[in-house]
Amino acid sequence: MIFYFSGTGNTRWAAEEIAQATGEQLLFIPEELKGKCDYMLKDDERLGFIFPTHGWQPPRIVRQFISRLKLHNATGHYCYALTTCGDSIGQTMEMLNDDLLKAGLPTAISVFTLVMPESYVCLPFMYTDTPEKEYAKISRAKEQLQSFKEIIIKRQAGETHTVKGIAPWAMSHIVGNYFNGRMVTDKKFTVDAEECIHCGKCENACPTGDVKLVDGLPSWQHDGSCTCCLACYHHCPRHAINYGSITRKRGQYYFGHK
Structure with a gap:
């Protein structure tokens, strides 16, 4: 079972690729929030969370979903998370696992980052990428995703392939708190x-x-x-x-x- 959120399509592409490779159900978080957020995992099912990084944190909608999420037969299941970003993720994955832990859910034991073309342009220093950089990012992401899919299919634990960037704690807990608290509107x-x-x-x-x-x-x-x-x-x-x-x-x- 894969829960995902995507806005401009970067994350949707990654989620669809992983769902096809694993043969597991793909569920869109905004649609799932309209229901009870209550699920039964199959005995051999993996659990995946795939989402973009918003302001060096998991998106608010993803955190809201996790706070409501109820999983049955979840003990012992392989759990992983993948986030897309334009540059770096700070401590996004640590924050995700804190949210999962607080909700009594399995935490991600393997985590991944795909650096994708930039889409957030609402700050003075942020622009979309040049066509050349966009192409390079997507080409690199396609290569990386192939190796990530193999890790997920094999249920390999302890795999950390993330791009935290500089000052990850400050970016997530100071800049990120301001961004997600004041600028998501x-x-x-x-x-x-x-x-x-x-x-x-x-x-x-x-x-x-x-x-x-x-x-x-x-x-x-x-x-x-x-x-x-x-x-x-x-x-x-x-x-x-x-x-x-x-x-x-x-x-x-x-x-x-x-």
């Missing part, structure tokens, strides 16, 4: 009405259903469901959606966009 999204072509791609791309078309224009619900994944922004064919004013001259990216 839909209140700064705007739409340039004269550019919008009413195609609905933003609504379809939103993983949590936070974007709805109202009179043909995207409207954000302000109900706390936004993960700030920027899927709406990146999928807009006219660059009509922006986050404040900072993204007006930034690039767009989603997996498989070319």
